[in-house]
Amino acid sequence: MRSPIRAKAWLLGLLIGLPLVATARADEEHAKLPPGPIKDRIELMEHVGDDAEAINDALKAGKPADAADPADRIAAAMPKFDALFPEGSTGEGSRAKPSIWTSRDEFDAFSTYLKKDAEAVAAAARSGGDVKTASRKMFKACKSCHQKFRQPKEGEEG
Numbered sequence: 384m385r386s387p388i389r390a391k392a393w394l395l396g397l398l399i400g401l402p403l404v405a406t407a408r409a410d411e412e413h414a415k416l417p418p419g420p421i422k423d424r425i426e427l428m429e430h431v432g433d434d435a436e437a438i439n440d441a442l443k444a445g446k447p448a449d450a451a452d453p454a455d456r457i458a459a460a461m462p463k464f465d466a467l468f469p470e471g472s473t474g475e476g477s478r479a480k481p482s483i484w485t486s487r488d489e490f491d492a493f494s495t496y497l498k499k500d501a502e503a504v505a506a507a508a509r510s511g512g513d514v515k516t517a518s519r520k521m522f523k524a525c526k527s528c529h530q531k532f533r534q535p536k537e538g539e540e541g
């Protein structure tokens with residue numbers, strides 16, 4: 384007979400195992416891309432996405448101070464992200480719009496806004512400030528850049 388403790392461990396494995404499988408699948412997709420800036424920046428952005436989720440989770444759990452570290456990582460990622468867009472690097476496997484290179488200043492400005500917004504989230508998290516309002520502003524910065532400079536997925540908006 385299975386002990387209740389083992390049954391619980393199995394259930395937990397199932398619960399936490401499923402998101403791990405989903406992440407592994409996304410990683411596999413990127414693994415298929417040839418080495419280069421497109422692959423590097425998509426991987427970097429996936430980490431930014433994970434950190435954004437961690438900030439959301441911290442707020443949902445009522446632990447806004449936990450948003451500080453992921454916000455630091457987002458702020459640190461953005462200058463690296465900017466450097467991964469050499470002229471014309473789009474095409475197969477990339478959702479980058481060609482307008483990035485005709486409106487480069489605007490693209491870089493969006494990235495700087497996000498860096499500043501992420502710094503503000505980290506500062507609020509460390510000082511007991513309003514992390515919710517700061518992170519709402521930060522998420523708007525993600526959305527603005529995606530709407531302008533990222534191709535929508537098939538059947539999806541922005």
Ligand code: HEC
Pocket residue numbers: 421424425428429431432435457476477478479480490491493494497521522524525526528529532533
């Ligand atoms: C300066 C513009 C800019 C900002 C700001 C930005 N992104 Fe992105 N993001 C992009 C572009 C462009 C791509 C597509 C890159 C490619 O496919 O070559 C992308 C891709 C992604 C991806 C990879 C998967 C996919 O569907 O393309 C994730 C996840 C993501 N962004 C999340 C975020 C989150 C979360 C934020 C805010 C915390 C954010 N991004 C802020 C421009 C931006």
